[in-house]
Amino acid sequence: MKQKLIWRWLAVITTVGCTQLAWAGMTALPAAQHAGPVTYVSGGVGSDESQAIKEAMHNYPLVLEFAGRTSYGNEYLAGVPVKIVDAHGKTVLETSAQGPFLLVSLPAGRYAVSASYGEKTEHRSVSLLPSGHVREFFLWQM
Missing domain, CATH: 1.20.5 (Single alpha-helices involved in coiled-coils or other helix-helix interfaces)
Structure with missing residues (x-):
């Protein structure tokens, strides 16, 4: 007994x-946000949140990562304005990343991505396929 x-x-x-x-x-994992048909997750501040985002990356077709290069090495950035425009010139997402990662769920297609830090804007062209994902790393000299 x-x-x-x-x-x-x-x-x-x-x-x-x-x-x-x-x-x-x-x-x-930060809460998913919505901008029309686009779903995204932004964050990665702190080890728990960063780990949760890294584990969720495979669920999103587009993964953006933001860092600044300093004399001490690369440091993650937050508050990075991001704009994503589709092949027809329509803005599908305009947001400010709440951490070093931005995971975006978009349909397959071609997109222009721009991200800014300070006075510098970086541009990328990405092609998303129906399966898999694209990861873009933005690095600014600080």
């Missing part, structure tokens, strides 16, 4: 512990 009670308590403790770990993992 005593052994059954111990096993039940271990099961309860394990269940509660696993639930808390799962909840912690779910809350580390």
